Amino acid sequence: MGDLSDGGPMTEQQIRPNLHASAEKHLGSGPTAEHLDQEPAPRWDFFISYASADEPWAEWVAWQLEATGLRVMLRAWYFVPGANWxxxxxxxxxxxxxxxxxxxxxxxNSIYNQTEWRVVWAADPSGEKRKLVPLRIEGCEPPELLHQLVSVDLFDVDQHTARKLLLPVAHDKREKPVTEPPFPGNNKREKPVTEPPFPSGPITLPPQTRDKLESPAPGPADPPEPPNSISGSPGRWIRRRRVQVAFVLVLALLAGAVVWLILRPTGDPACRSQGTEVSLSWIDGECVGYSARDFKFGEGGDRDTDPPSLSEVQEKIFAQNSCAEKLRDISNQRRPFVTLIYFSALTRPREAGRDWAKGSVAELTGMLTWQRHLNVIREDKGACEPNDRRERSDDLPILRVVVANGGSEMKYASEVVKRQIIPFATRRENGVLGVIGMDRSTAATEQAIRELGRKKIPVIATSLTGDGMKEFSPLYFQMAPENERQALLVAMYAIKNKKNRVSVYYPRKSGDNTADAMPDIDNRYLYTLVRDLRNEIGKTSARSVDNRSLTLDLRGWNSELTDRELQAWLRSECAKQNTDDLIFYAGWGDDFGDFLDGMENCLDKEKEGLFVLGDDSVSYYVTGNAGKDDGNVTFRYVSMGAPVALARESCSFGTLDSYYQQGKAPLASSNALREFCTRLNDMYEKTGVERPGTLWPDENIGLSYDAVKVFVDAVHTTHGEIDIDKIVRAVSQEPREGATGTRDFRVSQTSTDRQLTIIRVNRQDHDIPRPGPPGESRIDAEENDSEPCKFAIVGIQPRTVDCYGNPVEPLGG
Incomplete structure (x- = not known):
């Protein structure tokens, strides 16, 4: 893993002085960062990167520069209608x-602008060549990667001062004085002949203190009589001695009690480290750390969940780790041995529902599917047994998966990273490629990502969507777009269906009872989602259909309500909704069941046009509760991996490939999707993992599978060389097809162009209705209940489409 083993925290310059020269080849087939120095004489002296809202500032700066003879490239002046931006x-x-x-x-807050400066930063991360010039036009905190560069503040000054500040920087002028500075040596002082005065002014004391100091001091107290003094009392000495002995004994007992409290066995006796493959700590009643064998997180806490359980899937992963060890011994280093660390919240939260671990189970299942494919041993029986198709993987790596727990809601993520994951990952012999998972967008998760980035450990988040996570590490990648894209999807869906209002339900910050109270800012996922909805819905007048625009209706609930109180409040709110509304749930999947129960009367009005839409977090709930309701409970949710879900039972049971050959495949089935479905079925058959109750696979299995595929493809690109600089370069250089769609990290670390889809489900159904084959002429999906796929948004420049790729209003018409 290159130079990962050196100790101490690393600076941003040390993280990747040349890594991102290719790793952030974000501008497609154009020149990469490492080629910026090799370009011929440029046409422009400056390119100005700015947000659209700051265009007046950009034009003013550009004008000042050009007035001095410099050449400036400005979007407002060159990006005319019809140009390819x-x-x-x-x-x-x-x-x-x-x-x-x-x-x-x-x-x-913009996704797109940051691509521009990141490419240049990668070519000059230390700022030595002054390729990047940050100008602050508002009192905002620069991104972490720009902290080391000197910026100029143009705000809160007049025009003349701003011009004086701008032009020396633009012309790269040094602040050299006009005249020669005086020689500092001439200021040498001679040693004084007399003692210098004490370097302090007169001390002014409070009157009470001054009075005490000025009053006569009392005489010295009489010294205590020695024990053998003739005039002293032997009885008094013995009593003193007894008190001293008793005091010493009490201190000894207290010290012993403290030592016992520290060293006594606490918590689960199984929570003990076992060599380098199992490193565990007991913190506040939780067993955190990592395990590659034997110890299973959450064991005993998920016995009432539906299959497969968290314990079962970990057991199968550890069995595959044994296969990996065998393969390493017999392959004679022909195949690289690599490790991926799955990091998530694997401690059951208090008052959590029965399906608290569904998300982690799905993601581990995706990783297990890859292990099952890569760790096959010919002529072996049991866990390592080849499949019936004899798929060859001789040119692919051997995969070990380490399971790591950051504690309930990831509250100990940073500590686990610093104390356990980093020491393990930075040992070259462990072959760690990176970390997958990360669970919630919390402050502890953010710090964990930052710490991993400082040690050059890549992270691929499978389901995080909170805005700005990429700012914590240049080696952070995200399988789903940020919340800004989801907010745009919701706004466009409402306009497409001629709604007048979007009512957003979410848990507001505790203690804030104002009408427009937001979620807690420390909850990055919910806070940025609601904020982005407010921003996008505010822009809809420019994107209206039939001259419609939207209003935003924020309906935050008190996060301290009991389940019963929340449902009662939701029933009262539901009574205020009408068919011109789109009801959007912006919360955690854990609370979605209570939300649906409270919104029961609104769900019954779907035929009248009242839609209930859940955010991307409810996909766990959807697959965990399908087929468990006798009533007709229909709703929509935002899917990040729609191709996997819409492949239905033909994916879970490995028949998608045959459907495709017969021309009956649902929607457009990519090679990567068919490959995934075949391997998923093989994993279920050969490992004995019990299939879940739903007939269609959880999309999070596909997202996790694709995250592993990113690393596997990168190792294949480097011809098996485990060098993190080269691995990250391969991740960032070209788009790759996956089960859940194509991922492309050239433009953004957060998969900005990935498709987000709105799917309609009925909670009483075990499977999603079968969509028709691609290319079929179809009526509007909203008018066809048998069509589960309703609407989608895709592309760097967002386009709204149906699930067959046909453009639809408002952004595709």
Missing amino acids: IDLMRQGVSKSDRVIVLLSHAYL
Whole structure:
């Protein structure tokens, strides 16, 4: 793993002085960061990167620069209607000497602008060549990677002062004085002849203290009589001695009690480290750390869940780790031995429902599917037994999976990373490629990502969507777009269906009872989702259909309500909704069942046009509760991996490939999706993992499978060389097809162009209705209850489409 073994925290310069020269080849087929220095004489001296809201600032800066003879590339002046803005952006960055970044809150909240400066930063991370010039036009905090660069503040000053601050920086002028500075040696002082005065002014004391100091001091107290003094009393001495002995004994007992409290066995006696493959700690009643064999997190806490259980899937992963060890011994290093760490919240939270671990089980199942494919041993029986198709994997790595627990809701994630994961991952012999999972967007998770980035350990988050997570590490990648894209999807879906209002239900910050109270800002996922909805719905007047625009209706509930109180409140709110509304749930999947129960009367109005839509977190709930309701409970949810869900039972049972050959495959089935479905069925058959109750696979199995595929493809690209710089470069260089769609990290670390889909389900159904084959002329999906796929958004420049790729209003018409 290159130079991972050196100790101590690393600076951003040490993280990747040349890594991102290719790793952030974000501008497609255009010049990469490492080629910026090799370009011929540029057409422009400066390219200005700015948010659309800051265009007046950008034009003012550009005008000042051009007035001094400099050449400036500005979107407002060159990006005319009909121009390909991505192409022009490539040219602007690659053919400019330097890039000015106008830092503002709008800029930092934008997905697209940050691509421009990141490519240039990668070519000059230390700032030595001054390729990147940050100008703050608002009092905002620069991104972490820009902290080391000196920025200039243009806000809160007049125009003349701003010009004086701007032009020396633009012309790269040094602050050299006009005249020669005086020689510092002439200021040498001679040693004084007399003692210097004490370097302190007169001390002023409070009157009470001054009075005490000025009053006569009392005489010295009489010294105590020695024990053998003739005038002393032997009885008094003996009593003193007894008191001293008793005091010493009490201290000894207290010290012993403290030592016993520290060393006594606590918690689960199984929570003990076992060599380098199992490292565990007991913290506040939770067993956290990592395990590659034997110890299973959550064991005993998930016995009432539906199959497969968290304990069962870990057991199968550890069996595959044994296969990996055998293969390493017999392969004679022909195949690289690699390790991926799955990191999630694997302690059952208090008052959690029965399906608290469903998400982790699905993600581990995706990783197990890859292990089962990669760790086959010919002529072996049992866990390592070849499948019937004899798929060859001789040119692919051998895979070990380490399972790590960051505690309930990831509250100990940072501690586990620093104390356990980093020491394990930075040992070259362990072959760690990176970390997958990460669970919730909490402050502890953010710090964990930052710590991993400092040690050059890549992270691929399977389901995180909170805005701005990429700012914590240049080696952080996300399988799903940020919340800004989901908010746009919701707004466009409401406009497409001619709604007037979007009512957003979410848990508001505890203690804040104001009408527009937001979620807790420490909950990055919910806070940024509600904030982005507010922003996107506010822009809808420019994207209206039939001259419609939307209003936002924030309905935050008190997060301290009991389940019964919450349902009562939801029933009262439901009575205020009408068919011109779109009801959007922005919460955690754990609470979605209570939300549906409280919204029962609104769900009954679907035929009248009242839609209930859940955010992307409810996919766990959907697969965990399908077929468990006798009533007709229909709703919609945002899917991040729709191809896997819409492949239905033909994926779970491995028949998708035959359907495809017969021309009966649902929607457009990619090679990667058919390959995934075949391997998933093989995993169930050969490992004995019990299939879940739903007939269609959980989309999070597919997202996790695709995250592993990112690393496997990268190792294949490097011809088996486990060098993190090269691995990350391979991850970032070209798009790859996956089971859940194509992922492309060239433009963004957060899969900005990935498709998000709205799917309609009925809680009483064990399977999703079968969509028709691709290419079929179809009526509007909203008018066809047998069509589960309703609406989608895709592309760097967002387009709204149906699930067959046909453009639909408002952004595809």
